[in-house]
Amino acid sequence: MSLFVSFEGGEGSGKTTQTDLLRQQLERVNVQYLFIHEPGHTNLGEHIRTLLKGNRFGKETISKGAELFLFVAARAELVSKVLKPSLKNKGAIIIADRFADSTIAYQGYGRKLPLDLVGSMNALATDDITPDMTFLLDCPPEVGLRRLGVTQIELGVQESEHVGRLDEEDSRKFEELPLAFHERVRQGYHELAQQEPGRWCIVDATKSEDDIHRKIWKRFRNLLETNGVDLAGNLTADDLLRPLDTPN
Numbered sequence: 001m002s003l004f005v006s007f008e009g010g011e012g013s014g015k016t017t018q019t020d021l022l023r024q025q026l027e028r029v030n031v032q033y034l035f036i037h038e039p040g041h042t043n044l045g046e047h048i049r050t051l052l053k054g055n056r057f058g059k060e061t062i063s064k065g066a067e068l069f070l071f072v073a074a075r076a077e078l079v080s081k082v083l084k085p086s087l088k089n090k091g092a093i094i095i096a097d098r099f100a101d102s103t104i105a106y107q108g109y110g111r112k113l114p115l116d117l118v119g120s121m122n123a124l125a126t127d128d129i130t131p132d133m134t135f136l137l138d139c140p141p142e143v144g145l146r147r148l149g150v151t152q153i154e155l156g157v158q159e160s161e162h163v164g165r166l167d168e169e170d171s172r173k174f175e176e177l178p179l180a181f182h183e184r185v186r187q188g189y190h191e192l193a194q195q196e197p198g199r200w201c202i203v204d205a206t207k208s209e210d211d212i213h214r215k216i217w218k219r220f221r222n223l224l225e226t227n228g229v230d231l232a233g234n235l236t237a238d239d240l241l242r243p244l245d246t247p248n
């Protein structure tokens with residue numbers, strides 16, 4: 001049986017740090033995994049990443065619809081060329097930094113595109129593959145954005161929650177969009193988690209890096225063990241000394 005786990009969260013929620021820590025932990029205990037980060041990992045995906053995140057168009061924006069198609073196209077390619085073949089390998093462990101839920105949260109709730117259409121496009125791209133578990137790194141958007149260097153005034157916190165650095169249509173960089181956009185993204189994630197509580201594990205991303213890592217590792221380790229991965233055999237004396245099971 002294979003295992004597919006995704007990480008989700010808003011801007012500055014610490015996903016990259018936490019996926020890095022989890023990967024280091026897995027390497028320490030000799031557990032093989034495949035790590036994917038959308039959009040990317042295929043030729044088409046890498047091109048799309050450059051289109052979405054690069055400076056190719058300077059400040060020129062991409063329409064909401066085109067943005068949606070680009071994320072979904074990259075996912076369709078990733079699923080058919082990388083994810084599906086990998087999941088066929090018995091015992092495969094796949095960790096994703098963002099997956100289809102990002103599109104619902106960002107393009108559906110954030111950009112306000114119709115949720116049913118976003119859902120149908122995701123279904124087509126993923127072939128209905130859903131993660132076995134999704135960690136949501138949850139924090140108020142102003143906390144995440146401040147970590148990325150966005151100031152109080154730029155956030156508009158002191159004036160009105162709807163004032164950001166730029167208007168909603170004015171940037172391809174999500175971190176430059178108004179606070180209200182990020183609040184909708186967070187709300188979207190919460191609604192998704194409510195719809196499937198068994199899949200989602202909400203982690204308080206305002207806690208320290210170590211606390212968050214311990215909580216994630218504890219859940220991940222349980223998941224591995226329920227999937228028949230005998231971790232004890234892989235743990236070294238050094239790992240056993242680490243406070244992996246410290247209650248959080």
Ligand code: TMP
Pocket residue numbers: 011038039071072097098099100102103104106107174175
């Ligand atoms: P990241 O590489 O830092 O995760 O950045 C990806 C950005 O793209 C992040 O701001 C979230 C956004 N995004 C979407 O809007 N929709 C999607 O489907 C995905 C995967 C990412």
